[in-house]
Amino acid sequence: MEAVLAGIAPAFRDHPHDSQKVFRLALEAMARPARFLEADFAGLFPAPPPLDPAAAALILTLCDHDTGLYLSPSLAGAAGYFSFHTGARPCHPSEAAFAVAGDLSEAPPLDALGWGDEACPDLGATLVICCLPGGGGAVPPGMALRASGPGLGTPLEFAGHGLTEAFVGERELMRACYPQGVDVFLTGGSLICALPRTTALERSRQGGRGRMRVAAKAGGGQGGRGSAGEHRRSGQGGEGECT
Amino acid sequence: MEPDGATGLAAAQERRRERMETLSLSPPEELERIASLFAGCPEPVTVRAAETGLVMVRGRIAGHGAAFNLGEVLASRCVVSVEGVLGFGYTLFPDERHAYLAALCDALGGHRDYAGPVERELAALRRRRAETVSRDEAEAVGTRVEFFTMVRGDD
Numbered sequence: 001m002e003a004v005l006a007g008i009a010p011a012f013r014d015h016p017h018d019s020q021k022v023f024r025l026a027l028e029a030m031a032r033p034a035r036f037l038e039a040d041f042a043g044l045f046p047a048p049p050p051l052d053p054a055a056a057a058l059i060l061t062l063c064d065h066d067t068g069l070y071l072s073p074s075l076a077g078a079a080g081y082f083s084f085h086t087g088a089r090p091c092h093p094s095e096a097a098f099a100v101a102g103d104l105s106e107a108p109p110l111d112a113l114g115w116g117d118e119a120c121p122d123l124g125a126t127l128v129i130c131c132l133p134g135g136g137g138a139v140p141p142g143m144a145l146r147a148s149g150p151g152l153g154t155p156l157e158f159a160g161h162g163l164t165e166a167f168v169g170e171r172e173l174m175r176a177c178y179p180q181g182v183d184v185f186l187t188g189g190s191l192i193c194a195l196p197r198t199t200a201l202e203r204s205r206q207g208g209r210g211r212m213r214v215a216a217k218a219g220g221g222q223g224g225r226g227s228a229g230e231h232r233r234s235g236q237g238g239e240g241e242c243t
Numbered sequence: 244m245e246p247d248g249a250t251g252l253a254a255a256q257e258r259r260r261e262r263m264e265t266l267s268l269s270p271p272e273e274l275e276r277i278a279s280l281f282a283g284c285p286e287p288v289t290v291r292a293a294e295t296g297l298v299m300v301r302g303r304i305a306g307h308g309a310a311f312n313l314g315e316v317l318a319s320r321c322v323v324s325v326e327g328v329l330g331f332g333y334t335l336f337p338d339e340r341h342a343y344l345a346a347l348c349d350a351l352g353g354h355r356d357y358a359g360p361v362e363r364e365l366a367a368l369r370r371r372r373a374e375t376v377s378r379d380e381a382e383a384v385g386t387r388v389e390f391f392t393m394v395r396g397d398d
Binding site: 008009010011012013014015084085 | 288289290291292294322324329
């Protein structure tokens with residue numbers, strides 16, 4: 001029995017407060033699509049490799065024993081970690097409330113995930129793709145994209161790190177079925193970015209390569225108390241924000 | 244592993260069950276003392292920090308029949324790892340320190356370097372607890388009231 005359970009890594013040190021911080025950040029990201037939010041996820045708990053700290057924090061916050069969780073092949077080793085800490089049961093992509101992929105090439109196609117139905121579009125799955133360049137250090141340019149829709153006053157040019165033409169095309173097809181669909185989080189190290197089903201993506205008309213712009217530093221770690229509020233205020237003060 | 248895999252596993256589970264029971268029912272001061280004996284052991288890692296919540300207690304009349312919900316009780320639990328060996332601690336009634344100590348002693352009891360000394364300490368705790376229980380039972384037996392039901396012998 002000991003052998004089976006040996007070596008499970010710790011999760012949040014202060015579960016109620018840490019998960020509330022991450023939840024607040026996830027809300028913020030969904031409310032302000034296609035913006036990169038930064039937080040010290042690695043400071044909250046040591047995510048066991050190969051898990052991405054931001055993706056692990058989201059899953060630990062959002063999953064419980066009622067949610068089905070699909071992990072892509074490179075992350076399959078983390079199934080025990082998540083089922084221990086959240087109780088989420090591993091399942092097929094079509095039944096998953098949350099799917100996590102090590103990168104876009106591993107992610108199940110959007111139409112392989114649940115989109116909800118007309119009565120309950122909220123049952124659509126959430127896809128977490130660990131494709132952002134981790135924050136800090138040199139940031140490689142991403143595919144130049146233009147996002148528009150609710151939460152974006154004017155269209156926003158952004159760097160779609162790790163995304164492909166095919167993915168953008170799949171999302172366009174999916175958007176025709178609104179309100180059914182899949183919400184997407186892009187994560188990497190200390191960064192998260194949300195692409196809710198309402199956000200339209202297209203190739204940037206300006207051409208060229210997208211530049212990453214981190215919208216604001218948000219809470220996380222021990223020093224992050226109350227910083228979600230500060231973050232919101234700083235977001236209003238420019239930094240190329242669209243209002 | 245013992246030659247008979249299934250029997251060996253069942254015996255290991257039974258030992259684990261006894262260990263967790265003893266740790267859960269022993270006074271926290273005793274666990275505090277045992278933990279201090281192993282202060283030099285590798286640093287324990289808290290895998291699931293001690294937390295308190297409600298647990299539904301279910302019962303069956305006379306131990307059989309359909310299960311029913313008796314009511315909710317507060318319980319604490321904690322999971323600790325010592326060099327990769329996980330220890331689980333559960334306590335009835337909220338006492339997070341007790342849950343942590345129980346988890347720590349459970350992990351040490353499962354660790355091959357410390358299993359022997361921990362088991363000796365737990366055996367002493369078990370003896371003391373058995374004495375308390377038998378004394379309480381002896382006291383209680385003097386106050387027993389027997390109920391008899393008169394049955395009408397109509398048939």
